[in-house]
Amino acid sequence: MTFASPKANQHALYPGSFDPITVGHVDIVKRGLAVFDRITIAVARNIKKSPIFTFEERVEMIRETFADEPRIEVVPLAEGLLVDFARSIGVRNVLRGLRAMSDFEYEFQMASMNRRLTEDVDFVFLMTSEEHFFVSSSLIRDVAMNGGDVSEFVPKCVQKSLQAKFHSS
Ligand code: PNS
DSSP: OOOOOGGGGSEEEEEEOOTTOOHHHHHHHHHHHTTOSEEEEEEESSOSSOOSSOHHHHHHHHHHHTTTOTTEEEEEEOSSOHHHHHHHTTOOEEEEEEOSHHHHHHHHHHHHHHHHHOSSOEEEEEEOOGGGTTOOHHHHHHHHHTTOOOTTTSOHHHHHHHHHHHHOO
16 A cells, blocks of 8 residues: 655645634644644635735734744735645645634535545644634634734734724824
């Protein structure tokens, strides 16, 4: 019995909306770097949910968060299918984070559909640390918008951007 070359595991694609990036995302990247040599973070430009941060702002906050990590690259997720984008950059593994059962349902559907679309790309799921299980970009937006303290849940640069976005006057 033979298996694919281990080299296929060296590079992973981590796609998402990241509106904004949270400590949960950072945790998944950190865990991902223990498995993969490098990770390309692909930021979706047009997301169904209307984003509070522009595409450029979301990319910039992620770049700043990982400024000291040379194994991370941040790129736009090209229009079209995720699996086609992964293939176009020669990545076999798509990394996604899992928090609770609610994530599982959504991720299971997406991964199953993507698997029907191509056999060339696989989905790799890593579990977020328990202390981040309840952290989501949507909750962060809501708490920040209503004046709550989100410093524990987002990188420093995101905290500043949220402050500027909602409470700059
Ligand atoms: O952070 P999100 O919003 O959960 O990320 C979702 C994302 C960007 C990974 C997903 O919407 C996606 O893959 N979009 C690309 C278009 C695509 O391939 N759609 C079919 C998915 S089965």
